[in-house]
Each structure stands twice: as structure tokens, then as C-alpha cells.
Amino acid sequence: MDLETMLSFKWGIMMPEFIILGVATALSILDLFLPKTTNRKILGWFGFVGILGALASLFSLLGHETTSILYDTFRLDSFGKAFKLLLLIGAAMVMLIALSYEPEEGMKEYKGEFYYLFLTALLGAMMMSSSGDLITLFVGLELLSISSYILAGIRKHHLQSNESAMKYVINGGISTAITLFGMSYVYGLTGTTNLKGMSSVLTSIFDTQQVYLLGLAFFMILIGLSFKVASAPFHMWAPDVYQGAPTPVTAFLSVVSKTAGFVLIVRLLLSIFASVPTGESGTVPLLVSLQDYMAFLAGATMIIGNVVALRQRNIKRLFAYSSIAQAGYILVAVSTFAFIFDAMWFYLGAYLFMNLGAFAIIQIITMKSKTEDIGEFAGLYRRSPVLAVAMAIFILSLAGIPGTAGFIGKLNIFMGAFVVQDAHYVLASIMIATTVVSYFYYFGIMTQMFFRPSASDEKINVPGALVAVIGIGVFATVLFGILPNIGFDFLHTNFGGFKDFIN
Structure with a gap:
């Protein structure tokens, strides 16, 4: 490729990615040369400003027409822009959580690495959102995955962190091999x-063997x-990884990484398999003829996630199973194809605010008590009445109680199961039943907070960064619920x- 061709590309559409790449590179160089005595939090704030800069550049591209560069390997379309918006907002909130994270062991010497590895994982997720080619999709996936493996085990002298990283690497490697x-x-x-090329070729495939x-x-x-979105029965890595990883990494995996996983599922399945004709008349897309298998996956994920969560005492493990259950709800939208983009985008957005707000409070409580037992929420x-009320709002939203964003997200997906030609009554029934089951463990946390005596009356001081995360989470959860x-x-x-998804 000559220089003239390179310069002819509209590189401006990759500006959010370039900003994240530039900031991650700058942080790695700064971390290398800064004196060891310098507090690495300054790198975190630099990274946070970089994420806000990428978010601002993305907003400037919202009105931009659909454009593809590098021979259709990178596409700026409405799908990519919509989900990059969620990824960047989520990443900014996780960065604020990370800035307030001060564990007892094994992080101080790696604090700088934490920030730029986090940005490289974000860059991989953003590349996946705009990929128009299997190669760039896979490169983005690996950039996200490898950075996540290291982040999960970054507390080098912490046994649970080492275990979680090992399980994550093994499961992630297997899932990547199967996908490839x-x-x-x-x-x-x-x-x-x-x-796009695949889609046009596959429309003319009628050979039954093919x-x-x-x-x-x-x-x-x-x-x-x-495996990537932790849906049952491929979810077994999630509880151990969520428990062993640092809390900001757990928050990142539960929201940003999960969003990227669903982006990849929709990009691949709708781009490739929706155009393969099957059936005697050749009018039924392959994706539609196989949707019962996806529905089974969604049902199993909702049941297993919610039922196993009932037995958890560790708050991070409980939220791991909650996250598995939430993946099941989103898979209902994917398997029914009803309002798939709208329902997915809104639900992932609602999940972003309520889950990251909850993890900010979990970090405050677990760091103060030095344990992750649910009993630490007692009293x-x-x-701290404000923290308790904020946590209650997040829990009510996760449970899908009216007046919260989580309820609207679930209602959208639930209604979508009925508007399709062959209504998914069984899937909708499972969704209702498992949501009721989730009330037991969600309200168990609220019982601890409001009706159990506290072992200590010591007041809780909340860092400014976490105040911002909790405040934004509560505001968005209530606003989008009402x-x-x-x-x-x-x-x-x-x-x-999203009319330009494949065109």
C-alpha cells in the first residue's frame, strides 16, 4: 500500500481509537521513566482524561455518515458508534473505581501497568465494535482478552488472584480456539x-453439505x-475470576468486557448467518432455523445464574452469578431477534450504570472490612444511610423493580419475546420465574443493610471518585427508569x- 493510498483514507473516523492508543502508549512510557517514589495515581487521572477525550471525539462523529476504510476492515456505522458510547462511559466509570482502589497487598508496584493495560483492553473492545473483517475482529478480541488475563492476576502475591488468572487464561484460550x-x-x-463479502457470497449457497x-x-x-459473555453452561470460570480479580477488574469484566462480547456475537451472527438460505424454498435464514438453540442457551443461563446465586455468601461471587443471569436476559433479545439492537443497547446501558454503581459500593465495604462476606453489609x-439507599436503588434495578432502568430493559426484552411471528412463551415464562428467584438473593442484601445490626458504628468515608461513580449510577438508573x-x-x-448495520 503506497503513501498516497494511505493518506486518502478518512482516518478521522478512527479518532476515538487513536486517542486511546496514544494515551495508553504515553502512560507506558511515563510509567517506565517516572521515579518509583512517584504516586502512579497521576497516570490513572491521565488515562481518565484520555477516555473523556475519546468520548468527546465520538460525540463529534455521531452525525457522520457510514464510512469504511482500510478496504472495509474498519466501519464507522451506527452500531459501532452506539456501542462504543457504552464502552467509553463504562470505561470512564471503571477508571474512577480503579483510582480509589488501595488493596493491602500486591498492587503498588504494578499500579502503572494496571492503567495502561486497562486502556489496551478498552481499545480491543472498541476495535471489535467497528470491525468489518474477521481478522480485525479477532485482533480486537485478543487485545481485550490478553489484557484482561493480566489484569485479573495483577495482584502477583495474592493466591486467589493467581488462581483466577490461571482459570481465565485456560478457559479464554479454549474459547478463542473454538471461535477461530x-x-x-x-x-x-x-x-x-x-x-460484507461473506454476506454476499453466502446468499447464493444452497448446497446442503455447505x-x-x-x-x-x-x-x-x-x-x-x-465463554466470553459467561453464559451457561460455559460460565464456570466467571465466579472464581470475579472473586479473585481486583474489584475494578471485576467491574470491568462484568460490564465493559460483557458488552464487547455481545457486540461480537451480534456482529458475527447477523453479518454471516442471517444471509444463509435454508429450508425447502430457501427463504429461511440459517440463523432463524437455529434460533431454538440460542433460546435454550438463554433459558439455561437465566436458570443456572439465578438459582446458584441463592447459595453465595461472597458478594463478588454473588454478583458473578447475577452477571451470568443478566447475560441470559440479553440472550433472550438475541435469540428472538425482536428489537435486538434497541433492547440490547438499552439493557446494556442500564446494566452499566446499576452494576458499576454497585461495585463502587462493594469496593468501599470490602476494603474497609477486609472481607467479601455479605454479612459485612449488615447495618x-x-x-451510612446514603450508601445504603444508593445500593438499594442499584439492587432494585438489577432485580427489575418498576421505576428503575433495569425494569424498562427487562420489559423491552420480555415484550420482544411475544411480538415475533412464533412467540417464545417458554422463554418469557423462564424470564419471569428466574426474575422472581433473583428477588431472594437481591433482597437478602437489602435485609442485611436495613434490618440487621451492625458490628461497628464507625462512619464510612467515601473517596470523591467513588462519589462521582455512585452519583452518576443512581441518577441514570432512576432517570432511565422514569x-x-x-x-x-x-x-x-x-x-x-441501525439500518446501516450490513449495508
Whole structure:
């Protein structure tokens, strides 16, 4: 590729990615040369400003027309912009949580690495959102995954952190291999790695043996990506990793990494398998004929996540199973294809605010008490009424109680199960039943906070960064619960119903 061709590309559409890349590179160099006695928090604030800069540049691109560069490997379309918005907002809030994280052991010497590895993971997620090619998708996925493996085990002298990193690496490596094997089948049948090119080739495939191979590819890709979003029965790594990883990393994995996983699922499945004709008349897309398998995955994920959460005493493990259950709810939208973009975007946005707000409070309590037992939340209302009320709002939203953003998100997905031609009554029933089950463990935390005596009456001091995270979380959770049209109007005004997803 000559210099003239390189300069002809509209590089401005990659500005958010360039800002994150530039800041991550600058942080790594600064960390190398700064004296060891210098507090590394300054790098975290630098990274936070970089994320805000990327967010500002993304807002400037909202009205930009759909553009692809580098031979269709990078696409700036409404889908990419909408989900990058969630990724950047989530990353900014996680960075604030990380700035207030002061564990007893094994982090001080690695604090600088923590910040720029976090930014490289974010960069991988953003690349996945705008990828138009299997190669760039895979590079983005690996950038996110490898950075996440290191972040999970960054407390080098902490046994649980080491265990969580090892389990994460093994499971992540297996899932990546399965995903890549599935991708290789699609490449072998189409002769191209470009998603648009694949889609156009696959519309003319009618040979039953080739369709059979594409079905195998679908299952391998779905299984591999199910590991990434921690959906049952491929969820076994999540509770151990969530428990052993530093709290900001757990928050990152539960929200930003999960959002990136769903972005990848939708990008791949709708771009590739929605265009493969099956059935006697050749009018039924392969994705539709296989949707029952995705529905089964969604049902199993909701049941296992919510039922196993009932037995948890460790707050981070409980939120791991809660996160698995939330993945099941989002998979309902994916498997029914009803309002898939709207429902996914709104639910992931609501989940972002309520979950990160909850993790900010979890970090405050666990760092003060030096333990992660749910019993440490006992009497929180007497010690800090504001924290207790904020946590109650997040829990009510996670449980899907009316008046919160979580309720609107679940309602959207629930209604979507009925508006399709063949209504998913079983899936909707499982969604209701498991939501009721979730009340037991969510309200168990509230019982501790409001109705149990506290072992200590010592007041809790909340760092300014965490005040911001909790405040933003409460405000957004209540606002989008009472006035959800603000979110949907913003979505439709700026992203136009995602009509440019494949075109």
C-alpha cells in the first residue's frame, strides 16, 4: 500500500481509537521513566482524561455518515458508534473505581501497568465494535482478552488472584480456539474474511453439505463467544475470576468486557448467518432455523445464574452469578431477534450504570472490612444511610423493580419475546420465574443493610471518585427508569435504527 493510498483514507473516523492508543502508549512510557517514589495515581487521572477525550471525539462523529476504510476492515456505522458510547462511559466509570482502589497487598508496584493495560483492553473492545473483517475482529478480541488475563492476576502475591488468572487464561484460550475454528470454516466456504463479502457470497449457497458446514461453524462460534459473555453452561470460570480479580477488574469484566462480547456475537451472527438460505424454498435464514438453540442457551443461563446465586455468601461471587443471569436476559433479545439492537443497547446501558454503581459500593465495604462476606453489609443504613439507599436503588434495578432502568430493559426484552411471528412463551415464562428467584438473593442484601445490626458504628468515608461513580449510577438508573424515552429517542435520533448495520 503506497503513501498516497494511505493518506486518502478518512482516518478521522478512527479518532476515538487513536486517542486511546496514544494515551495508553504515553502512560507506558511515563510509567517506565517516572521515579518509583512517584504516586502512579497521576497516570490513572491521565488515562481518565484520555477516555473523556475519546468520548468527546465520538460525540463529534455521531452525525457522520457510514464510512469504511482500510478496504472495509474498519466501519464507522451506527452500531459501532452506539456501542462504543457504552464502552467509553463504562470505561470512564471503571477508571474512577480503579483510582480509589488501595488493596493491602500486591498492587503498588504494578499500579502503572494496571492503567495502561486497562486502556489496551478498552481499545480491543472498541476495535471489535467497528470491525468489518474477521481478522480485525479477532485482533480486537485478543487485545481485550490478553489484557484482561493480566489484569485479573495483577495482584502477583495474592493466591486467589493467581488462581483466577490461571482459570481465565485456560478457559479464554479454549474459547478463542473454538471461535477461530468456526471462523476458519466460514472463511473456507466463502474465500474472504470480509463480513460484507461473506454476506454476499453466502446468499447464493444452497448446497446442503455447505449449509451443514456453516451450521457447524455457527455452533463453534456461538460456543466460543458464550465463554466470553459467561453464559451457561460455559460460565464456570466467571465466579472464581470475579472473586479473585481486583474489584475494578471485576467491574470491568462484568460490564465493559460483557458488552464487547455481545457486540461480537451480534456482529458475527447477523453479518454471516442471517444471509444463509435454508429450508425447502430457501427463504429461511440459517440463523432463524437455529434460533431454538440460542433460546435454550438463554433459558439455561437465566436458570443456572439465578438459582446458584441463592447459595453465595461472597458478594463478588454473588454478583458473578447475577452477571451470568443478566447475560441470559440479553440472550433472550438475541435469540428472538425482536428489537435486538434497541433492547440490547438499552439493557446494556442500564446494566452499566446499576452494576458499576454497585461495585463502587462493594469496593468501599470490602476494603474497609477486609472481607467479601455479605454479612459485612449488615447495618449499613445506620453507618451510612446514603450508601445504603444508593445500593438499594442499584439492587432494585438489577432485580427489575418498576421505576428503575433495569425494569424498562427487562420489559423491552420480555415484550420482544411475544411480538415475533412464533412467540417464545417458554422463554418469557423462564424470564419471569428466574426474575422472581433473583428477588431472594437481591433482597437478602437489602435485609442485611436495613434490618440487621451492625458490628461497628464507625462512619464510612467515601473517596470523591467513588462519589462521582455512585452519583452518576443512581441518577441514570432512576432517570432511565422514569423517563426511558430519553434513551430511546437519543438512540433513534443519532443511530437511526441501525439500518446501516450490513449495508
